Amino acid sequence: MAPVADPSLEKLEAIIKETLASTSDPKLKEKLTRAQELVNTASIRSKGVLNKFALDGQVAVVTGGGQGIGRSIAHALGEAGAKVAIADLDLSRAETVAAELESKGISSLAIKVDVSKKQECEEMVQKILSKFGDLHIGVNNAGIVMNSDSEDTSEREWTTTMAVNLNGAFYCCQAEAKHMLKKGYGRIINTASMSAIVVNHPQKQVAYNASKAAVVQMTRTLGTEWCDRGVTVNSISPGYTDTELTRAEKLVTLRNMWSNDTPMKRLADVEDLVGGVLYFTSQLANFTTGFNLVMDGGFTCW
Numbered sequence: 001m002a003p004v005a006d007p008s009l010e011k012l013e014a015i016i017k018e019t020l021a022s023t024s025d026p027k028l029k030e031k032l033t034r035a036q037e038l039v040n041t042a043s044i045r046s047k048g049v050l051n052k053f054a055l056d057g058q059v060a061v062v063t064g065g066g067q068g069i070g071r072s073i074a075h076a077l078g079e080a081g082a083k084v085a086i087a088d089l090d091l092s093r094a095e096t097v098a099a100e101l102e103s104k105g106i107s108s109l110a111i112k113v114d115v116s117k118k119q120e121c122e123e124m125v126q127k128i129l130s131k132f133g134d135l136h137i138g139v140n141n142a143g144i145v146m147n148s149d150s151e152d153t154s155e156r157e158w159t160t161t162m163a164v165n166l167n168g169a170f171y172c173c174q175a176e177a178k179h180m181l182k183k184g185y186g187r188i189i190n191t192a193s194m195s196a197i198v199v200n201h202p203q204k205q206v207a208y209n210a211s212k213a214a215v216v217q218m219t220r221t222l223g224t225e226w227c228d229r230g231v232t233v234n235s236i237s238p239g240y241t242d243t244e245l246t247r248a249e250k251l252v253t254l255r256n257m258w259s260n261d262t263p264m265k266r267l268a269d270v271e272d273l274v275g276g277v278l279y280f281t282s283q284l285a286n287f288t289t290g291f292n293l294v295m296d297g298g299f300t301c302w
């Protein structure tokens with residue numbers, strides 16, 4: 001029998017061996033031999049490549065985790081073994097998602113935060129450290145979008161968009177990294193957008209596009225600055241995704257246009273995006289930093 005890595009599998013293997021040795025019942029022997037084969041398979045898996053995605057013992061935070069893409073990422077990180085803090089401007093949304101995770105047996109914490117305020121981002125990290133004692137993964141995902149013709153874009157639209165999408169991502173990176181750099185380990189993932197590299201149309205969104213392009217370049221900068229001290233920084237850039245952000249009644253015509261403009265002829269489901277985050281948090285991404293992973297159903301290829 002192949003050596004087993006998981007202690008519970010080792011115990012199970014010992015029980016099977018002992019019972020096999022002590023029984024002469026042919027039916028029981030047959031069943032135990034089958035059980036032994038299953039333990040072997042589980043043993044190979046527990047040491048195999050999929051195990052490198054496991055996040056057991058790690059602590060994560062997802063900003064904007066109260067709905068949409070952030071909620072889906074929070075569930076995925078929790079299912080991979082992490083304890084997950086849900087940080088959102090809307091506390092009740094964060095509490096709902098935290099309760100969803102707890103009902104699956106995943107330790108969670110709901111935090112109210114406005115990421116555009118540096119002090120609140122620092123307090124968010126302190127709350128996580130008080131509850132869980134550590135922080136290994138930061139997913140800085142909170143974001144907003146507004147639309148206007150560029151010549152009419154108000155100062156308020158510009159500054160608010162930058163404050164949440166760019167300043168917010170930076171303040172979170174900074175607050176998370178201060179702890180992670182001390183510990184010598186951290187995985188930071190920022191949610192950018194394909195709007196960082198293509199100009200969306202027909203809707204006009206200069207502030208959003210500029211903010212997301214800045215998030216990508218900030219990610220590249222931080223990703224090179226902190227990686228030799230154990231902290232990688234990467235970003236995901238989703239294409240049009242089916243969330244509250246894109247589900248409004250007035251967007252129905254646009255949604256059809258966006259689907260048609262996408263080689264896969266559909267919007268992303270939130271679950272389509274979690275693989276990118278799980279890759280960046282896994283041991284398989286140990287040599288990956290400053291990278292922007294575009295997940296857009298082929299949109300930016302056309």
Ligand SMILES: NC(=O)c1ccc[n+]([C@@H]2O[C@H](COP(=O)([O-])OP(=O)(O)OC[C@H]3O[C@@H](n4cnc5c(N)ncnc54)[C@H](O)[C@@H]3O)[C@@H](O)[C@H]2O)c1
Pocket residue numbers: 063064065066067068069070087088089090093113114115116141142143144145164168191192193194237238239240241242243244245246
């Ligand atoms: N939906 C898309 O098509 C799409 C495409 C590409 C990128 N993105 C990006 O993905 C991220 C998530 O998008 P989504 O579609 O899930 O959005 P969403 O609007 O469904 O959810 C965003 C969440 O962020 C929270 N939030 C907003 N402002 C905040 C603030 N100042 N501080 C803390 N939390 C705040 C909201 O309360 C909400 O729960 C955003 O950064 C967005 O720009 C979305």
